[in-house]
Amino acid sequence: MLTVCNRAVLPIAILAILMVAVMTGCEEEVGNGELSQGVTEDEILVGSVGPQSGPFAFMGSPYYAGMESYFKTINEEGGVDGREINLKVQDDEFEPDNAISGMETLIYEEEVFAIVGQLGTPGILATMDMVREEGIPSVYFGGGASEFREAGENFFPVQPIYDYEGKLMAEYAIDEFDADELVVIYANDDVGQDGLQGIKTGLEEMGREDALDADREISFNPGDTDFSSQIQLARDQDPDMVLLYALSDDAANILGDFEDASYEVPIMTTYSNTDDSFLEMAAPQAPQVMTELYSLGWLEMDEQALQPLNDAMEEYYPDEPINAYTMAGWVAAETFVAGLEEAGDDLTWDGYIDAMNQLHFTEGLAPEISYEPGVREGVTHMSVSEVVEENGEYRFEQVTDFREFGE
Template sequence: MFKLKGNTLLILVLSLVLILSITGCKKEADSTNGDKAKDNPATEDSHSNQDDNKDEEKPVKVEYANGASDSAIKIGTVGVQSGPLAFIGTPYFAGMEAYFNKVNEEGGVNGRKIELIKKDDEFKPDKSVQAIESLVFDEEVFAIVGHLGTPGVMASVDIVKEEGIPSVYFGSGAATLTEAGENFFPVQPNYVYEGKLMAKYAMDEFNASKIAVIYRNDDVGKDGLDGIVDGLKALGKSDVLAASDQLAYNAGDTDFTVQVQKAKSANPDLLIIYGLGGGTAGILKEIEKVGFNIPMLTTYSNADASFLAMASPGAPNVITNLHVMGWLDVSEAKLKPLNDAMAKYFADVPVNAYTMAGWVAAETFVAGVKQAGDNLSWAGYIDAMNHLKFTEGLAPEISYTTGVREGVTQMAISRVVQQDDAFIFELLTDFNAF
């Protein structure tokens, strides 16, 4: 053992404190510089400006939402695929799949293949809710695309809204879907808007001085009637609408004697029939029976060859006085990609209005993906859709802005004409907005 004199010990202690202080300051400086380097990659290596510039140019990696990856985008759809209404869902989903097959065969969207999961709800709201829950929570899809049928869409809207998952195109014209939320992107015209445009066409194309409306007594018919009333009011023509309180019918009705007699007694020069499929066909049959043959106008939901095949046998004369609203450009050039894809992938499925609707659902979703690029978070996709203006598809234009969810707003009128032994639709007007 040895002893240090006081002065020597003091010098050593002071030297040790000084060394520790210098070391601590150096560590603190290094730590501070390291944090700054993390905050600002350009300062990470002060000896290489070239490396700094490379770091600054690197794009920020966006975290993908459920169902999206570098190679694929998994989406889900729900609608009737079995039972008596399968004639709607079969061509509808074939049109959707034909478009996705075509896109995938061409390399996908920005290198990503579209994977479609289909769920059958048999057109039952409770089964539709179960299917949506399965797609969102079990399958963890990126988006819901082309949910088919107003009952199912309305039953599950709260789930989709709460989760915030993008929902693109509904096989529905329910007006409430235009206010469902920012993650909803309706495409089909809603029935209220269509009713307004019907009112405009009633004045501009038919020069109507009195209009009668036979309508289905549910959300479909009531929305359409509300739109007609609103449209006529905006045009200053409310007085041309005949009383409509006795002209409603219920879904499932087969006897339309009262409604047609009431409409005929109003002596209108234009009859608007706001109903779907079998109901409208039954009304036409009663009109044929009583010889009430005046110009008629019906909703785009009846703009399909299968409707003509159903309605024309019971109304072979008056059906040529029927006009129908439409929102798709069915010119030969516009339909060629669809016809070619259907011939290749689903040659045994008819190409009709339902097929076209499924195709539009698919091309609208893909247009949004192209707009979003690699920013495939839900927020990124929604933002991309809010800047979309798509004019290359079957619809004249599909566009959205923040807070605006009207769907297609340009529609045209076609009339029914007889061609050889068949009845077909012939375009009568240009596409117009209200």
């Protein structure tokens, strides 16, 4: 077997030529075909960058356990066409500079075939130009920034894009909750601004701009600890529903201030908060407010759909929680593998990208994943869940079917 990826000591002129091959996705001769870097007769090496330590490890730990549990399950069944999938993860601690160095390690030193499930919007945005220029396939983002839609032909987002979710959130509020007047409380960052813009676009396309005016767009700065002024502004508007576009601790603290103000109104929040770990943060602060909390979701969470994940986690990672992050990691892995199966023997970067452009995948936890050249929207089918309390325990329960905006 002759490979151009071997970095043994060579004359400088030859080494320079080979470095060009490495930078463009080196190919090796295996059997009767050409394979891109990271692929051998018995292995497909993939990489990811995301937080495994630091304050955001609570996301990364179950996320990568879910991803690994899927790959281990596939490998136990013989892999994909006899090739096992092995994952290398670089810990970026949710820091963009660390994400850049981690991505360089994966592409140029580890020489992975693809990036799978990069986690964290700051790191994804920091490395996007590098990944685009190299042309290496990148499947699934652990984030929903609008820039992901325009990242490039070698990128395949799966999670819903935040501004699209905002459109659907507005539609659900109007159609399912008969809300005539809305208030939006949003983080003054890329996530919150994308969500707000989506809500406004959705209302405009529905002909319901009257449901939200500028006085009802209430912002806060991420990291704030006192939201009493935002709560009072919302109360003064007397809305039929509040749309809360905030993540994690911020969203939980805002709900706590709703509770402190004894202000109960239906609230709908982003899919990023549709998770048991969020309920564990929020419910102690806002036990009454939680009973009027709704959220969007994009995963099939019924018992039958989750059984393969539950079985795999019990076998490989019994000490890790099974939550929305675990499910997201599982979906990242199964989407990548669906692309491998579509590509068949053509495991070059171009071959894999062409296969993903033909993908129409409906067998996983997400209701539908499909792409075509130039279209990178992510999942567009979403449902609404409500928070249900039983014997002091809170859980999300799906209350609508999955649908797209405008259906």
